[in-house]
Amino acid sequence: xxxxxxxxxxxxxxxxxxxxxxxxxxxxxxxxxxxxxxxxxxxxxxxxxxxxxxxxxxxxxxxxxxxxxxxxxxxxxxxxxxxxxxxxxxxxxxxxxxxxxxxxxxxxxxxxxxxxxxxxxxxxxxxxxxxxxxxxxxxxxxxxxxxxxxxxxxxxxxxxxxxxxxxxxxxxxxxxxxxxxxxxxxxxxxxxxxxxxxxxxxxxxxxxxxxxxxxxxxxxxxxxxxxxxxxxxxxxxxxxxxxxxxxxxxxxxxxxxxxxxxxxxxxxxxxxx
Numbered sequence: 641x642x643x644x645x646x647x648x649x650x651x652x653x654x655x656x657x658x659x660x661x662x663x664x665x666x667x668x669x670x671x672x673x674x675x676x677x678x679x680x681x682x683x684x685x686x687x688x689x690x691x692x693x694x695x696x697x698x699x700x701x702x703x704x705x706x707x708x709x710x711x712x713x714x715x716x717x718x719x720x721x722x723x724x725x726x727x728x729x730x731x732x733x734x735x736x737x738x739x740x741x742x743x744x745x746x747x748x749x750x751x752x753x754x755x756x757x758x759x760x761x762x763x764x765x766x767x768x769x770x771x772x773x774x775x776x777x778x779x780x781x782x783x784x785x786x787x788x789x790x791x792x793x794x795x796x797x798x799x800x801x802x803x804x805x806x807x808x809x810x811x812x813x814x815x816x817x818x819x820x821x822x823x824x825x826x827x828x829x830x831x832x833x834x835x836x837x838x839x840x841x842x843x844x845x846x847x848x849x850x851x852x853x854x855x856x857x858x859x860x861x862x863x864x865x866x867x868x869x870x871x872x873x874x875x876x877x878x879x880x881x882x883x884x885x886x887x888x889x890x891x892x893x894x895x896x897x898x899x900x901x902x903x904x905x906x907x908x909x910x911x912x913x
Contacts, residue, residue, distance in 0.1 A: 644690040647738055648683070649731070658688045661696075666703040667849045668696060675711035681764055682720040683727075686738045693745045700912060703853035703860070705749060706845055707772060708756040709765075715755070715781065718763025739764055739796045743771040747797075747868070750861045752852050756845035757781045757832065762820070767796040770805055773864065775832040776845040777823040783831060784820035804872075806830050856894040857912040862886070 645654070662669040670692060672679040681689075696702055709715040719739060727735065746753055746768065755769035757777040762784050769775050769783075777783075785794045785802065793799060794815060803811040806829050813819065826832045836844035852860060866885035870878035889895050893913040901908035 644687070644694045647690070647734075647741065648687045649734070652683045652687055654687050654691055655684050656688065658682075658685045659692055661692050663702075664846070666701060666853050667706060667846070668702050668704075669706045669708065671708050671710055672716055673710045675709070675713065677720065677722075678714035678717035678760060679709035679711075679765075680717045680720040681739060681742070682723045683735055683738070685720070686735075686742055690738070690742055690745055693742075693749065696751070697745075697749060700750065700857065700861075702751055703857050703912075704849040705751050705753045706756055706849055707746070707753060707768070708758055708842075708845070712758055712778070714759040714765070715757040715761040716765030716768050717760055718765050718767075736795055739767075743767055743797045743801075746771040747801075750864070752860060752864055754845055754848050754852075756841055757783075757823075758841055762786050763794070764796050767794060767798045767801070770801045770831070771797060774848060776834045776836055776841065776848055777826065777832040778841040779823050779835055779838055781823045781826075781832075782820050783823075783826050784818065785815045786818045786820065788816060789818035854910075856889070856892070856898060856908075856910045858892050858894055859889045862888045 657673060660671045660673050662671070670689070672685065672689070674680065674685060696705060724732065724735070752774070753772040755772040755775045757769055757775060759778065759780065760782050761769050762782070763786055766783050766785050785798045787794050787798070799815065802815065810829055814821070823832060823835045827835050834844060834848070862885040866882045870881040873881065894910045897910060898908050
């Protein structure tokens with residue numbers, strides 16, 4: 641597989657401070673650390689983010705990845721429009737390609753991903769959170785694919801992932817009107833999975849990650865693959881793909897540990913083997 645670095649011009653630096661990685665046992669927090677600009681995505685931010693994901697993809701000791709933004713005001717406000725305004729025209733397609741590839745990187749991670757949405761998530765911010773497997777939102781969070789109000793369209797997966805998540809009619813409502821919505825409405829339509837109590841976002845998101853991490857990691861990855869790879873196929877093909885994913889868990893030590901723990905009425909200790 642081609643390295644992420646090959647997707648970026650040589651003059652786009654890999655700056656560690658733009659997206660931070662913090663390990664907490666067998667889960668990892670990735671935090672977009674640009675609160676002064678609503679955690680928007682610049683060229684260097686995209687490079688740092690994708691580089692971190694590239695490293696985590698191969699580390700299967702990580703059982704869940706949490707993605708959030710620094711501060712309490714914004715999760716991610718999408719593309720850095722100030723940067724885009726001054727960007728040479730010939731670089732714009734490469735920038736857009738890397739935003740798309742960031743969302744694809746997130747969606748294709750073998751480990752489950754949880755978006756902890758701590759504030760505004762507009763444009764590419766909404767696309768980032770819907771590329772994650774699960775979404776936990778602060779009560780004050782707001783969402784919206786607002787691109788049509790800027791005379792463009794969602795270009796990082798929004799027109800494709802949103803209808804698959806909430807249905808075509810609801811997705812058209814949000815995209816064509818560029819309407820913004822708050823967390824309770826987003827939860828009611830399935831855009832977010834859970835709304836955290838005030839001041840409790842980090843704990844609520846971490847609880848979800850811990851619940852995932854407590855399960856057999858090979859089985860969790862296989863279940864994610866079965867859902868993602870099978871749901872868009874005809875049912876017969878999806879069931880066949882599910883069977884292929886099931887075969888991944890059959891030879892594992894974890895499967896035997898799960899059976900033994902059940903019989904012995906104790907908590908299983910899974911090792912990912």
